[in-house]
Amino acid sequence: xxxxxxxxxxxxxxxxxxxxxxxxxxxxxxxxYWYRQSLGQGLEFLIYFQGNSxxxxxxxxxxxFSAERTGGSVSTLTIQRTQxxxxxxxxxxxxxxxxxxxxxxxxxxxxxxRLTVL
Amino acid sequence: xQQLNQSPQSMFIQEGEDVSMNCTSSSIxxxxxxxxxDPGEGPVLLIxxxxxxxLTSNGRLTAQFGITxxxxxLNISASIPSDVGIYFCAGRLTGTASKLTFGTGTxxxxxx
Numbered sequence: 001x002x003x004x005x006x007x008x009x010x011x012x013x014x015x016x017x018x019x020x021x022x023x024x025x026x027x028x029x030x031x032x033y034w035y036r037q038s039l040g041q042g043l044e045f046l047i048y049f050q051g052n053s054x055x056x057x058x059x060x061x062x063x064x065f066s067a068e069r070t071g072g073s074v075s076t077l078t079i080q081r082t083q084x085x086x087x088x089x090x091x092x093x094x095x096x097x098x099x100x101x102x103x104x105x106x107x108x109x110x111x112x113x114r115l116t117v118l
Numbered sequence: 119x120q121q122l123n124q125s126p127q128s129m130f131i132q133e134g135e136d137v138s139m140n141c142t143s144s145s146i147x148x149x150x151x152x153x154x155x156d157p158g159e160g161p162v163l164l165i166x167x168x169x170x171x172x173l174t175s176n177g178r179l180t181a182q183f184g185i186t187x188x189x190x191x192l193n194i195s196a197s198i199p200s201d202v203g204i205y206f207c208a209g210r211l212t213g214t215a216s217k218l219t220f221g222t223g224t225x226x227x228x229x230x
Contacts, residue, residue: 004160033217042124042206043161043220056217091160106151107208107218109160 002026004110006092012116013082021077021113025094032075033093033107034067043091049075082117089114124207124221131197132229139224140191141207149210150183150190151218156203164205165192187212197228 005024013019025032034046045059049069060066064082069075079086093107124141131137141150149168153161165176167183167190174181180193190209194201207221 035220042222043208045217045219048217059217093160106163106166108163109153111158111160 004092004094004108006090006110006113008113009111010114010116012118014118015084016081018078018080019082019115021079021090021092021115023075023077023092023094023110025073025075025092026108027073029094029096029108030072031095032069033095034075034077035091035093036088037091037112038088046077046090079115082115084117087115087117122207122209122219122221124224126224127222128225128227130227130229133198135197137194137197137201137226138191139205139207140189141209141221142189143209144188146187146212147209148187148212149218150181151208152179152181152190152192153206153208153220154203155206155223161206194226197226199228199230202226202228 004026007022011019030051032049035043036046037043047054047057047060047067051072052069064080067077089112091109091112093109095107122141122143151166152164154164155161164179165174165181170183170187171185172183178195182191184190190207204223204225206223208218210218
């Protein structure tokens with residue numbers, strides 16, 4: 001597609017349930033990132049993919065969080081046994097590549113998935 | 119983890135005024151980016167900087183990559199109501215090829 005697409009745009013769930021958030025990056029972008037933005041806060045890095053592998057998952061807050069990417073394209077962020085503190089907007093971004101020439105590191109963001117855990 | 123100190127946290131200005139915000143770090147960055155986020159949307163890239171001392175403009179926006187590589191500023195000239203939003207600086211640490219570290223944001227409000 002023309003831009004980064006995320007779904008669902010809004011998700012309300014009960015505490016303890018699992019949720020899956022999906023990201024479809026810009027076609028041809030090899031790098032994919034997940035960030036979390038709590039209300040009124042900045043962006044917190046979660047995980048980064050280069051192709052299907054995740055060289056940096058240092059931002060995942062706990063083992064309840066996991067992510068995968070298949071076919072070098074779509075990525076799914078899974079949160080198990082959701083807690084109220086997981087409520088936030090989860091933003092996905094993609095870029096052409098992560099190093100090398102200028103402009104390769106520019107991230108393009110989707111509109112986010114707003115997660116509310118009751 | 120690494121944090122970027124962004125200031126001011128918020129600004130309330132009148133239409134037509136110039137705006138300046140900056141970002142500082144204790145570490146050296148090899149890339150500085152400035153993003154704007156409107157309510158309910160993802161951040162949108164405004165300006166990208168890749169070399170120390172680089173000064174880049176995008177319409178009424180001008181940003182500079184500090185000589186020390188530990189800071190950057192963004193100026194908006196002759197602000198208009200649609201400039202309202204949250205502005206984030208973001209940087210990539212030297213020696214890393216992956217994540218961007220984001221500042222805490224500057225919330226800009228413009229009155230007529």
